Amino acid sequence: MSEALKGPDGALRCPWALSTEDYVTYHDQEWGRPVHGDDALYERLCLEAFQSGLSWITILRRREGFRAAFAGFKIAEVATFTDADKERLLADPGIIRNRAKIEATVANARALADWAPGELDELIWSYAPDPTTRPAPKTLADVPAVTDESTALAKALKKRGIRFVGPTTAYALMQACGLVDDHLADCVARSAP
Secondary structure, three states: OOOOEEOOOOOEEOHHHHOOHHHHHHHHHOOOOOOOOHHHHHHHHHHHHHHOOOOHHHHHOOHHHHHHHOHHHOHHHHOOOOHHHHHHHHOOOOOOOOHHHHHHHHHHHHHHOOOOOOHHHHHHHOOOOOHHHOOOOOOHHHOOOOOHHHHHHHHHHHHOOOOOOOHHHHHHHHHHOOOOOOOOOOOOOOOOO
């Protein structure tokens, strides 16, 4: 039996998506949809790191603030941030003002600036599991927090100098960016194009 619940429009959705309208929109239009491009994946990697220890809704509601503060998450621009930029970020009420996470975001941009175009996209997507080997989850208990692939992805990113990414953060990234489809079997978003 599926745990998918009826949303405001009567369509079945993953239960986590129904607590706020922001979540419904994010769930239906973004979560689990394939994301490509180095800057786009860098943004998701950064936001997942900022989310660590917090509710995703906290990050989702501040996403535009993060984008403004971090130059639209353009790797080449964030890589040039100075100590003065970091201090500016620590005073910015539009983001989560966590020194370690801000330092990691800038350090990761500097590391990625040396990568070839498309290299981050290629690396992350190389850890996408074969979708035919993963049955659609029927309940939230069927959705893992960590997988062998997310553990390997986190290890590969760390080896290449990327900070603040562990297996759980890597799996959340995989879910958010469509490397895996963890919408419940009966969820309307699972069958959406």
